[in-house]
Amino acid sequence: MYTVNDYCRDLFGEKLYKIALNGGMTCPNRDGSLGTGGCIFCSEGGSGDFAPPGDMDIDRQIDEAKKRISGKYHGSRYIAYFQAYTNTYAPVSRLEPLFTHVISRQDTAVLAIATRPDCLGNDMLDLLCRLSRIKPVWVELGLQTIHKRTSDYIRRGYELDIYDKAVKDLISAGIHVITHVILGLPGESSDDMLETVKYVIAQYEKHAIRFPQPNRTAAGGIKLQLLHVLEGTDLADDYRNGLFEVLSLEEYTEIVCRCIKIIPNNTVIHRITGDGPKRLLIAPLWSADKKNVLNTLNKAIRNGNTQNQ
Numbered sequence: 173m174y175t176v177n178d179y180c181r182d183l184f185g186e187k188l189y190k191i192a193l194n195g196g197m198t199c200p201n202r203d204g205s206l207g208t209g210g211c212i213f214c215s216e217g218g219s220g221d222f223a224p225p226g227d228m229d230i231d232r233q234i235d236e237a238k239k240r241i242s243g244k245y246h247g248s249r250y251i252a253y254f255q256a257y258t259n260t261y262a263p264v265s266r267l268e269p270l271f272t273h274v275i276s277r278q279d280t281a282v283l284a285i286a287t288r289p290d291c292l293g294n295d296m297l298d299l300l301c302r303l304s305r306i307k308p309v310w311v312e313l314g315l316q317t318i319h320k321r322t323s324d325y326i327r328r329g330y331e332l333d334i335y336d337k338a339v340k341d342l343i344s345a346g347i348h349v350i351t352h353v354i355l356g357l358p359g360e361s362s363d364d365m366l367e368t369v370k371y372v373i374a375q376y377e378k379h380a381i382r383f384p385q386p387n388r389t390a391a392g393g394i395k396l397q398l399l400h401v402l403e404g405t406d407l408a409d410d411y412r413n414g415l416f417e418v419l420s421l422e423e424y425t426e427i428v429c430r431c432i433k434i435i436p437n438n439t440v441i442h443r444i445t446g447d448g449p450k451r452l453l454i455a456p457l458w459s460a461d462k463k464n465v466l467n468t469l470n471k472a473i474r475n476g477n478t479q480n481q
């Protein structure tokens with residue numbers, strides 16, 4: 173299991189802390205271009221509930237975050253992570269000065285950008301390529317699932333071949349691609365979830381071979397995220413109406429262990445769970461105890477708990 177901390181130590185000689193930023197973006201799935209309701213699980217904060225308000229000056233966002241974590245992190249460099257909404261969904265003329273400013277700061281080691289694969293036109297890819305010549309750029313794609321019935325249900329708003337193309341384009345541009353996968357989506361079996369993870373790995377292997385990168389920054393990564401039901405989402409309505417159940421900690425642990433068993437060591441595991449904001453979290457409530465969740469997962473992974481594999 174090759175974790176993001178291992179990856180950062182290989183690249184930078186130290187573990188890096190991530191600072192969540194808000195560039196004041198929106199999302200085509202919310203502003204009416206594709207839809208207005210957003211993905212069914214997405215909170216009002218655009219899946220960036222830990223990021224500061226979007227109208228706050230970006231240097232202030234970074235400096236305040238640094239102060240907040242100064243008690244637990246003593247390194248000098250950070251991952252500047254544009255998390256909320258769709259961070260390539262704005263004109264290059266607006267994004268270039270913003271991203272260039274952030275990546276050029278001395279304390280930025282990596283520029284990380286969360287986005288949708290259907291918001292990566294050629295002008296944006298050119299920008300990312302230019303930025304990656306300054307410092308490593310990571311782009312996180314919200315795939316969540318490869319299964320059409322689920323992607324329709326969650327209103328993801330793009331087809332799988334759009335994701336495939338984005339992976340190919342980003343890898344060819346020397347960008348480290350991170351795919352965000354949600355475990356526990358309604359109607360999916362653990363085998364369905366495993367299929368999604370296998371698919372992601374296959375895409376990385378296919379395109380990394382076609383576009384071999386001497387630099388390890390081109391390796392692919394994956395984030396495994398537990399499905400959270402958050403207040404104010406349409407998913408919450410379905411949950412309250414009894415249309416689906418959330419995973420138990422035991423079920424989630426077993427699925428994560430199965431995923432980890434098939435993720436090769438050249439794929440960086442950026443996350444094995446995720447913590448929804450407690451003030452919005454409806455279910456599963458066990459996920460609010462992040463320390464216990466991580467301890468349980470890490471213990472099971474160490475013990476090689478891969479039942480049913």
Ligand code: SF4
Nearest residue numbers: 199201210211214257
């Ligand atoms: S693409 Fe991201 S920001 Fe947009 S609605 Fe879906 S989860 Fe939310």
